[in-house]
Amino acid sequence: MEKNIISLRNVSVTYGDETVLKNINLDIRDKEFVTFLGPSGCGKTTTLRIIGGFLTPDTGTVTFEDTQINNVPPYKRNINTVFQKYALFPHLNVYENIAFGLKLKKFKKDEIHKRVSDMLRLVNLTGYEKRNIAQLSGGQQQRVAIARALVNHPKVLLLDEPLGALDLKLRKEMQRELKKIQQQLEITFIYVTHDQEEALTMSDTVIVMNNGNIQQIGTPVDIYNEPVNAFVADFIGESNIMNGIMVRDRLVNIFGHDFECVDTGFGENNPVDVVIRPEDIRLISPDDAKLCGKVTSVIFKGVHYEMTIVSDDFTWLVHSTKAAEVNSVVGMEFDPYDIQIMNKMEEDK
Amino acid sequence: MKKLTSAPYLLWMAIFVVVPLFMVAYFAFTDQSGAFTLENIIKTGQYTPIFVKSIAFAAISTAICLLLAYPLSYILSTMKVSYQGTMLLIIMLPMWMNFLLRTYAWQTLLGNNGIINNLLGVIGIGPFKLLNTNGAVILGMVYDYIPFMILPLYTVMAKIDKSIIEAAEDLGCSRIQSIIKITVPLSIPGIISGITMVFVPAISTFIISKMLGGSSNLLIGDLIEMQFLGNSYNPNLGAGIAFVLMIIILIVMAVINLIDKSDSDDKVLM
Ligand SMILES: Nc1ncnc2c1ncn2[C@@H]1O[C@H](COP(=O)(O)OP(=O)(O)OP(=O)(O)O)[C@@H](O)[C@H]1O
Numbered sequence: 001m002e003k004n005i006i007s008l009r010n011v012s013v014t015y016g017d018e019t020v021l022k023n024i025n026l027d028i029r030d031k032e033f034v035t036f037l038g039p040s041g042c043g044k045t046t047t048l049r050i051i052g053g054f055l056t057p058d059t060g061t062v063t064f065e066d067t068q069i070n071n072v073p074p075y076k077r078n079i080n081t082v083f084q085k086y087a088l089f090p091h092l093n094v095y096e097n098i099a100f101g102l103k104l105k106k107f108k109k110d111e112i113h114k115r116v117s118d119m120l121r122l123v124n125l126t127g128y129e130k131r132n133i134a135q136l137s138g139g140q141q142q143r144v145a146i147a148r149a150l151v152n153h154p155k156v157l158l159l160d161e162p163l164g165a166l167d168l169k170l171r172k173e174m175q176r177e178l179k180k181i182q183q184q185l186e187i188t189f190i191y192v193t194h195d196q197e198e199a200l201t202m203s204d205t206v207i208v209m210n211n212g213n214i215q216q217i218g219t220p221v222d223i224y225n226e227p228v229n230a231f232v233a234d235f236i237g238e239s240n241i242m243n244g245i246m247v248r249d250r251l252v253n254i255f256g257h258d259f260e261c262v263d264t265g266f267g268e269n270n271p272v273d274v275v276i277r278p279e280d281i282r283l284i285s286p287d288d289a290k291l292c293g294k295v296t297s298v299i300f301k302g303v304h305y306e307m308t309i310v311s312d313d314f315t316w317l318v319h320s321t322k323a324a325e326v327n328s329v330v331g332m333e334f335d336p337y338d339i340q341i342m343n344k345m346e347e348d349k
Numbered sequence: 350m351k352k353l354t355s356a357p358y359l360l361w362m363a364i365f366v367v368v369p370l371f372m373v374a375y376f377a378f379t380d381q382s383g384a385f386t387l388e389n390i391i392k393t394g395q396y397t398p399i400f401v402k403s404i405a406f407a408a409i410s411t412a413i414c415l416l417l418a419y420p421l422s423y424i425l426s427t428m429k430v431s432y433q434g435t436m437l438l439i440i441m442l443p444m445w446m447n448f449l450l451r452t453y454a455w456q457t458l459l460g461n462n463g464i465i466n467n468l469l470g471v472i473g474i475g476p477f478k479l480l481n482t483n484g485a486v487i488l489g490m491v492y493d494y495i496p497f498m499i500l501p502l503y504t505v506m507a508k509i510d511k512s513i514i515e516a517a518e519d520l521g522c523s524r525i526q527s528i529i530k531i532t533v534p535l536s537i538p539g540i541i542s543g544i545t546m547v548f549v550p551a552i553s554t555f556i557i558s559k560m561l562g563g564s565s566n567l568l569i570g571d572l573i574e575m576q577f578l579g580n581s582y583n584p585n586l587g588a589g590i591a592f593v594l595m596i597i598i599l600i601v602m603a604v605i606n607l608i609d610k611s612d613s614d615d616k617v618l619m
């Protein structure tokens with residue numbers, strides 16, 4: 001396992017009387033693809049700005065390869081950024097924008113030319129060298145911004161929603177390209193997105209944030225299968241989140257029925273949140289089921305049907321390849337390891 | 350519709366811009382009896398040294414204004430937004446005082462028995478001849494016109510997106526490099542209008558030169574004033590000098606704009 005390249009310890013940021021980052025602790029390993037995922041305003045950009053050196057945290061330390069860098073200015077950090085708002089230089093053309101960093105570092109002219117041309121090919125903008133920035137579409141500007149940062153081969157690349165302005169097809173294409181580049185050049189990527197699918201498919205590690213707090217750090221599989229709380233479960237993919245009582249280890253009670261599960265360490269007769277993913281629920285005959293409900297809608301989604309089933313005033317979301325009839329009564333079952341138990345969230349810490 | 354709404358402005362322009370221009374031209378090319386003549390223009394040639402001096406003074410003051418105002422505007426534009434307005438107000442405050450009064454103030458400050466020489470006397474040096482020197486005239490011009498340099502510079506710089514500067518620093522620019530590579534090129538429109546707004550009034554300035562430079566220190570502005578109000582009353586010659594001055598200003602502006610243009614053409618070509 002690679003060693004840590006960037007660490008934040010007890011980092012807090014306050015604007016006026018609003019604390020936007022609350023005691024953030026995280027480690028990012030060398031050559032890793034890390035994604036910050038969270039709703040708008042949760043502090044993703046603020047965290048990137050601290051790593052990039054544009055913002056000094058009010059408290060806490062930032063270290064880069066074991067050196068404290070709280071007060072190291074951006075230009076002395078081996079980090080480049082793709083800004084959320086592109087921030088291209090309006091007085092320079094596409095070529096000059098991309099070559100900017102290399103020229104500063106006094107690269108030879110033909111080396112600059114080669115690298116810039118490679119980048120342009122990569123972001124699909126060959127032939128746009130002499131274009132003015134103002135004459136580019138939003139998506140093209142975004143790709144110039146990616147090329148401008150990436151061309152420097154930094155140790156760490158910060159990307160603040162770099163694909164936000166692209167259409168779905170180009171977005172998927174760029175996702176693959178970025179992932180490939182990251183692996184080829186062995187650059188640490190710190191990536192910000194709203195899009196949970198993007199986060200799950202591209203990352204080695206996902207950091208879920210909410211309200212200035214880190215909710216969970218883990219691999220995409222961990223985050224999806226074992227969310228630590230209802231927020232993460234809800235934010236990552238669709239899920240059924242309900243109240244339950246942990247009767248004892250490996251036994252949980254939901255809606256008055258006991259179900260076997262695999263979780264331990266939640267105490268006895270403790271209220272917990274329970275998550276069951278829609279695709280883990282099987283529809284069976286009501287006679288064989290503990291939980292029965294009435295089907296209220298069926299929507300065809302391509303690969304599967306999405307159904308809502310009302311039972312005990314709770315609306316279940318179920319994905320299945322077989323459709324049930326609307327208004328019919330069905331039974332539901334799931335396996336013990338598909339039940340995910342989580343502690344109740346403390347109220348807005 | 351468009352024609353209708355622009356009518357008042359066109360009328361205004363006609364009455365207060367075009368007509369006076371024609372009258373200046375008319376007087377410049379006629380003699381007292383109203384007959385066509387080139388005499389006034391030719392006579393203006395004898396004042397070439399004064400023209401040269403006026404242009405030099407205006408150019409020097411403009412340059413000093415730019416050198417002083419540029420860092421000031423830069424610092425101003427990087428300050429917290431909430432402070433910027435207050436600071437700008439403080440800088441502009443002297444402007445609210447009458448221009449004559451401000452120039453008189455300098456007269457008393459710089460005089461042989463003025464405050465500056467008195468203070469120097471306390472530590473045993475001086476008195477120096479400060480008033481009635483070329484330096485005093487340039488000082489007066491810089492003092493009077495520098496706000497016209499600060500305002501356009503500040504306006505342009507305040508509009509530069511902070512994230513562009515951050516991007517430059519991200520790519521390896523130190524603070525100084527980001528000023529040279531980003532702020533300066535993006536503030537060229539402000540520099541141009543600042544130069545225009547200082548140079549044009551500076552080249553035709555009068556009173557300042559008379560009050561701070563002494564009666565022998567004539568500039569074109571004073572010369573023109575004399576033809577209309579002085580004892581050498583000759584409106585035709587005055588109009589002639591004014592006409593030549595106007596041509597000079599137009600040429601200077603054209604050159605500055607040309608520099609600006611070629612600069613922006615470079616961007617597209619490179
Ligand atoms: N300069 C600032 N002054 C005051 N508040 C700020 C400033 N910058 C950010 N904030 C606040 O900090 C919080 C976090 O902002 P941040 O930009 O980090 O969010 P984000 O997670 O990147 O959101 P988005 O996904 O919308 O880009 C927001 O509530 C925002 O209003």
Ligand SMILES: [Mg+2]
Binds near residue numbers: 160
């Ligand atoms: Mg953001």
